[in-house]
Amino acid sequence: MKRIIIYVFCLFVLFVGTSFAEKTTLNIGSGAEGGVYYRIIEEIGKFCNSATLGIEHYMVESGSPAKKQPEGGSVKNLRNLLNNNINAGIIQADIAHLEKMNNQDMNRIQALVPLHKEYVHIIVPTIVRKIVQEATKGKFGFGAKEAVYGVVENPLENIGQLSGLKVVAWGGSIKTAEIIKLMSNIGYEIIPVEDLEEAKLKINNNEASAIIAVVGTPAPFVEALPKREFKLLNLNKATQDSLNSIYGVGKVSYDNLGTLSGQSAEVFSVDSILFTRVYSTPQMVSALSELQNSIKKKIFEIRDASGTHPAWQTIDPSRPVKWDNVFTGK
Structure with missing residues (x-):
């Protein structure tokens, strides 16, 4: 009887812990709506959102009348990442390298997931x-x-x-x-x-x-x-x-x-790399690790789904990248 009570209690604790686990939403820089960067982040959100992880486009108010629009592209995403406006963003590796030549703050920028190649x-x-x-x-x-x-x-x-x-x-x-x-x-x-x-x-x-x-x-x-x-x-x-x-x-x-x-x-x-920056809190490290692992785990599911962007067919999230600071979840 005691074993049954202990077993039920453990299940209850596990259920409560899972149910009330804090969800972390990552604000990610993509690009103009309908563009490649925007589509890729949209589809990452579709396949990788979970009870503990949320994915959102970085939005700013623009236009007249003002309304929220996605802001991004490599140059803006890099600037927003350095300025702590976003948690991650898609950036061309060469643009990151150019910034690194003159900016020591780039030492805290990490490659999270390699995406498609551009030419x-x-x-x-x-x-x-x-x-x-x-x-x-x-x-x-x-x-x-x-x-x-x-x-x-x-x-x-x-x-x-x-x-x-x-x-x-x-x-x-x-x-x-x-x-x-x-x-x-x-x-x-x-x-x-x-x-x-x-x-x-x-x-x-x-x-x-x-x-x-x-x-x-x-x-x-x-x-x-x-x-x-x-x-x-x-x-x-x-x-x-x-x-x-x-x-x-x-x-x-x-x-x-x-x-x-x-x-x-x-x-x-x-x-084109999904970059992030160095984080110290367990909550942020855990969220970024979940995102990284989820993309790697679901890459074939994303590729095979009807309507996803053709760039996914060439994306290998486990391949090496030309960047010396890679996020490892530590």
């Missing part, structure tokens, strides 16, 4: 304008001639040939362009723009020679470029060697770029 697309027009006859001033107001332009095939083939030229980039891709320039000593000039449309305008007006854009593949905006009007630059060995501590190498292919049969190019790949 550095360096896009140039296939045809460029070239002066075939220089302008002449003439004499005494007579005989002046304007320059004559022709069109030729773009001679650019690899990233190393961008030295001395102008490139355009927007968002987090500006930081990537800075890192490549800094560590490879390719002396191009970076012109920040607001978006793709402004970037294409700069290219069409001969104000820039290339677009640098870091996106997952296949990138919808690249697939939407006019056929045969643009091509991708490949890597050259010297640049690849100078950046192998930060970037991997991947191959991307597009039917609408390059020649009639499309183009495949070797480009830099960069990890």
Whole structure:
């Protein structure tokens, strides 16, 4: 009889302890609603929320009238993580590396889970304008001639040939362009723009020679470029060697770029990582451990579920990452 009472009492204690376990909600920086980062965090929440763990997008009030919107992207997520506005956020590894070069606070930033890879697309027009006859001033107001332009095939083939030229980039891709320039000593000039449309305008007006854009593949905006009007630059060995501590190498292919049969190019790949920071309280360490373990445990379930983002098919949450401070749950 005593054994039965003790057994029932233990079950009661276990039930009460589980029922009243404190739930920790993690505020996570993602990205614009509908984008890759937003979708990934949304789906992590769907599969990993539990009685003890909650997942929320970091939201800020914006617009008129003001309403709460998700705020994110690599640059903002890193800033919000350093400023303790979020508990975790998706950040490109190269942007984290750039910040680490100049900010000791990055020593407390930890990689929680590696996510998908993004690819550095360096896009140039296939045809460029070239002066075939220089302008002449003439004499005494007579005989002046304007320059004559022709069109030729773009001679650019690899990233190393961008030295001395102008490139355009927007968002987090500006930081990537800075890192490549800094560590490879390719002396191009970076012109920040607001978006793709402004970037294409700069290219069409001969104000820039290339677009640098870091996106997952296949990138919808690249697939939407006019056929045969643009091509991708490949890597050259010297640049690849100078950046192998930060970037991997991947191959991307597009039917609408390059020649009639499309183009495949070797480009830099960069990890998108769910980063967190160093926490000391058992509650936060436990919540982050649960999130990390849950993603690892449920990766195949997430991949196989209908409607989840295609990026999950390439995500391996147990693979090593190019970051030296990894969350271990201790």
